[in-house]
Amino acid sequence: MPNLFNFPSTSFLPLLALPILYWAFNFPRRQTKLTFYVHDYLTGEDASAVTVAGKDGHTTSILHFGTLLAVDDPVTQGPDPNSKEIGRAQGMYINSQLDGKGLHLVFSVIFTEGAYKGSTLEIQGADLFAMKEREFSVVSGTGYFRFVKGYGIMTTEMLDIPNLRAILKLDITVKHF
Numbered sequence: 001m002p003n004l005f006n007f008p009s010t011s012f013l014p015l016l017a018l019p020i021l022y023w024a025f026n027f028p029r030r031q032t033k034l035t036f037y038v039h040d041y042l043t044g045e046d047a048s049a050v051t052v053a054g055k056d057g058h059t060t061s062i063l064h065f066g067t068l069l070a071v072d073d074p075v076t077q078g079p080d081p082n083s084k085e086i087g088r089a090q091g092m093y094i095n096s097q098l099d100g101k102g103l104h105l106v107f108s109v110i111f112t113e114g115a116y117k118g119s120t121l122e123i124q125g126a127d128l129f130a131m132k133e134r135e136f137s138v139v140s141g142t143g144y145f146r147f148v149k150g151y152g153i154m155t156t157e158m159l160d161i162p163n164l165r166a167i168l169k170l171d172i173t174v175k176h177f
Helices: 013-026
Strands: 030-041 049-053 068-076 085-095 103-111 120-127 133-142 149-160 165-176
Touching: 030 085, 068 103, 085 120, 133 165
Parallel strands: none
Antiparallel strands: 030 068, 030 165, 049 068, 068 085, 085 103, 103 120, 120 133, 133 149, 149 165
């Protein structure tokens, strides 16, 4: 019986690995493009985000460096707050820019209706909210979006800084199996 640990047979293992690696990197992938809206409200009866930590405790404004928010924002098909809800954006934002003008986002888009019901997308990246348009990463997913990788463009549809309310348009492109 051949010993797999002796030199001649061990040199065969890389040759066996090459076709497997080629297949893994060239396996056909689907590309999916999505557009939806996230309604991020820190005030009002429909508030969907809350400050959990900051320099003045839970009363700290998201506009101050170091403030951490937990979010459970509605995700809708259109920008209108009465548009059909298709999911939730759940996770956290932290103000990570010294001048208070930039957030770091880490959240899951959990689809509760439609073609992607039960699937998720994991979003991560910088949100320099003073800019009209900014890019973020889609780093993972579940269900329909298993093994996903991609990016998104976030556009501010509505921003009411005095009342800390925003509607964000997310245009996402992902590749997955």
